[in-house]
Amino acid sequence: MKTRYALIPFAAFAFVLGASAQTAIFRCGNSYTNDKAEAAAKNCKLVEGGNVTVVQGTRVTGKPVNVATAPQTAASPQRVEAGDQKARDADARAILEAELKKAEARHAELVKEYNNGEPERMGPEHKNYQKYLDRVADMKAAIERNEKDIAGLRRELGRTGGSAAK
Incomplete structure (x- = not known):
């Protein structure tokens, strides 16, 4: 409270200076x-x-404004040595092949569990048939997604020159 009263003389002084x-x-x-x-x-x-x-404007100094411009010559991208590129390609191919193996294993597991559209019913599904139908629909969607993933991995392996076993 005291600081408010202490600021009043300063505010009045600033007002007087502005008026003069x-x-x-x-x-x-x-x-x-x-x-x-x-x-x-x-x-x-x-x-x-x-x-x-009266609003004081800025004064023009007459000096030209420095504007950042793009360099006139485009920098060439760094070239990767052939050996390094082959190593990178081999690493990428190995990763894709590992992912393909995982996806194929997951696909086999999903198909086995799906059992041609008639998977075994679990505990609460014996009384609630809708839960069973929902789970079957989710399984079918998961199998379709997995098949699309496998197809994408095979396409990518085909681009890199790897073996895409069908």
């Missing part, structure tokens, strides 16, 4: 200026008693 900074304003037709030389040259009239707000 008023300069003479001249009207030149539809424009206003505070430059006495310009007002005398254009025969402008002094505005008295009016409420004119």
